[in-house]
Amino acid sequence: MAKRKTRRQQIVDLAVLAPLDWIDERTGAVRGTKWFLFRNVPRDVSWAQTLGFATLIAFLTQTLTGAILAMYYKPDPNSAYESIEHITNDLTLGWLVRGMHRWGASVFVILLFLHMGRVFLFGAYKYPRELQWITGVLLLATGMLMGFTGYLLPWDQTAYWATVVGINLNGTAPFAGPWLAQFLSSGPEIGGDTLAKWYALHMLLLPGAIFALIGVHLYLVTRLGVVSPPWSKEQAGRERPVAEPTGARAGLVRRGTEGGAK
Amino acid sequence: MARDRGEQNREWYATYKDDVKKEGKGFFPYAMLHDTIMGFVVVLVIIGLAIIWYWDADGVEPGVLGPLYTEPADPGTTDFVPRPDWYFYFLFYLLRIFEWPETVVIATVGIPTVLLILLLGLPFYDRSRERRPSRRPVAMIAAVLTVISMGVLTYKGATATEALGSELIVLVPEWAEEKGFADNDNAVEGARLFAVSGCLNCHIYLGSGVGALGAPDLSDVGDRYDQETLVRYLTNPAEFGNTVMGSYAYLGQENLNKLATFLDASTSDDG
Numbered sequence: 200m201a202k203r204k205t206r207r208q209q210i211v212d213l214a215v216l217a218p219l220d221w222i223d224e225r226t227g228a229v230r231g232t233k234w235f236l237f238r239n240v241p242r243d244v245s246w247a248q249t250l251g252f253a254t255l256i257a258f259l260t261q262t263l264t265g266a267i268l269a270m271y272y273k274p275d276p277n278s279a280y281e282s283i284e285h286i287t288n289d290l291t292l293g294w295l296v297r298g299m300h301r302w303g304a305s306v307f308v309i310l311l312f313l314h315m316g317r318v319f320l321f322g323a324y325k326y327p328r329e330l331q332w333i334t335g336v337l338l339l340a341t342g343m344l345m346g347f348t349g350y351l352l353p354w355d356q357t358a359y360w361a362t363v364v365g366i367n368l369n370g371t372a373p374f375a376g377p378w379l380a381q382f383l384s385s386g387p388e389i390g391g392d393t394l395a396k397w398y399a400l401h402m403l404l405l406p407g408a409i410f411a412l413i414g415v416h417l418y419l420v421t422r423l424g425v426v427s428p429p430w431s432k433e434q435a436g437r438e439r440p441v442a443e444p445t446g447a448r449a450g451l452v453r454r455g456t457e458g459g460a461k
Numbered sequence: 462m463a464r465d466r467g468e469q470n471r472e473w474y475a476t477y478k479d480d481v482k483k484e485g486k487g488f489f490p491y492a493m494l495h496d497t498i499m500g501f502v503v504v505l506v507i508i509g510l511a512i513i514w515y516w517d518a519d520g521v522e523p524g525v526l527g528p529l530y531t532e533p534a535d536p537g538t539t540d541f542v543p544r545p546d547w548y549f550y551f552l553f554y555l556l557r558i559f560e561w562p563e564t565v566v567i568a569t570v571g572i573p574t575v576l577l578i579l580l581l582g583l584p585f586y587d588r589s590r591e592r593r594p595s596r597r598p599v600a601m602i603a604a605v606l607t608v609i610s611m612g613v614l615t616y617k618g619a620t621a622t623e624a625l626g627s628e629l630i631v632l633v634p635e636w637a638e639e640k641g642f643a644d645n646d647n648a649v650e651g652a653r654l655f656a657v658s659g660c661l662n663c664h665i666y667l668g669s670g671v672g673a674l675g676a677p678d679l680s681d682v683g684d685r686y687d688q689e690t691l692v693r694y695l696t697n698p699a700e701f702g703n704t705v706m707g708s709y710a711y712l713g714q715e716n717l718n719k720l721a722t723f724l725d726a727s728t729s730d731d732g
């Protein structure tokens with residue numbers, strides 16, 4: 200029979216482990232979290248590989264500040280500008296939330312490019328991470344569209360005229376161009392309908408797509424693992440001088456018996 | 462005999478997995494610690510930018526990081542220099558390199574599409590296993606060239622000052638001369654409006670424009686309508702059986718008058 204538990208252990212069991220077990224049995228959430236946290240990464244992983252996480256943090260900052268802005272912003276040509284003034288000048292710390300959202304957008308885009316540059320430099324898009332790269336490129340595109348659609352919302356001169364140009368640019372595309380321009384401006388006039396449409400794109404559709412893509416992206420990186428710096432002497436998966444390990448490690452590495460590989 | 466690439470890849474990856482398992486460090490807490498520190502840095506930088514932006518600017522008065530907002534949007538303005546967010550500057554500048562209207566589509570659609578396809582396809586055309594930059598000269602040179610050209614285009618786009626109207630506005634004096642309305646201020650204003658309002662996404666005027674969706678050449682439109690009718694036309698094209706073109710009533714009566722004056726002055730007996 201098992202050793203009798205101390206009182207303390209019993210309390211921990213009852214208050215922490217039992218509920219966790221209950222949840223895990225029904226969702227697998229605890230196993231999932233362990234799978235995410237308690238995995239190994241190559242031992243030479245360092246600061247360069249934090250850029251992806253940094254991008255994630257920038258995006259989450261945007262989500263949070265954006266949600267707060269949405270509580271006070273009015274997507275209507277007659278009141279949008281005033282609501283922006285109100286947020287910036289009257290609300291407690293409104294300027295901070297708006298400033299963080301505005302500058303967070305630029306930081307997000309910069310981090311996207313830096314992260315992509317790191318991945319490119321490390322050759323981390325190669326087998327088996329092709330889809331990881333593709334979800335990344337889609338994130339880059341949707342991320343930039345976030346900027347494009349968000350730019351209109353303050354409804355000031357900069358916003359308005361940049362949007363006019365942006366829509367006209369879309370209009371130059373062959374075949375779909377004029378149609379696309381019509382869709383984006385919702386009629387010939389850049390007005391209430393345009394603003395409502397862009398607001399919906401900016402705070403519903405595009406962020407939804409980004410969340411979904413980030414989900415896939417993070418799942419893949421957890422499943423596949425990150426690569427070592429390619430110049431590292433001790434990189435994971437380095438070629439061994441001899442086909443099979445020798446010395447102390449002899450017999451430890453069983454090639455080709457892991458995972459699905461045969 | 463060479464093994465097939467798929468098999469080789471699987472073997473390499475199995476070694477990687479094995480190494481990570483045996484020699485790797487825990488994501489938690491080691492990598493996570495770096496990530497957390499980096500996360501704090503990011504948030505602090507964002508807060509820092511917001512603070513600098515707010516303290517140095519005052520309403521529409523710009524500080525080091527620009528104004529808090531510009532004047533309220535006014536569709537009637539004809540001389541505002543449009544400027545997108547900085548990460549679209551490169552596109553913005555490409556527009557100046559390519560000629561409107563013949564080749565502008567290269568800048569607006571061609572180059573971005575090609576870039577996107579090249580990016581998406583990267584893992585499929587660069588299939589070697591080699592990851593060391595020193596052994597990937599083609600990839601590295603391509604990357605450096607891309608970064609330099611993006612940098613230069615972004616810089617040029619940031620410092621370009623002339624009005625955009627997609628370059629069309631610069632044609633206004635030419636039009637005025639050709640059609641002989643240079644002394645008519647209202648017509649010149651109207652021409653500027655015409656240049657920035659996207660009319661040439663469909664129409665053609667003196668060789669500029671697209672000629673899409675069956676929109677006629679407007680160079681001699683003054684032969685066909687008088688000024689008043691033109692105002693009515695622009696206010697409600699549907700009345701004239703035109704369901705493709707939308708109403709331009711939002712430009713305001715004054716601007717519509719100017720536009721119509723310009724169109725009215727565009728007749729075939731030049732000057």
Ligand code: HEM
Nearest residue numbers: 248249251252254255315323331332335336338339425426
């Ligand atoms: C919202 C945007 C993005 C988020 C939140 C994100 C997040 C992450 C995270 C947390 C990692 C783990 C390793 C690291 O931090 O470097 C990662 C890896 C990776 N990311 Fe992203 N990423 C984003 C955008 C992109 C983009 C734009 C690309 C490329 C076009 C990309 C391609 C990759 C690849 C290939 C890996 C695997 C790297 C490796 O195995 O070393 N990601 N991403």
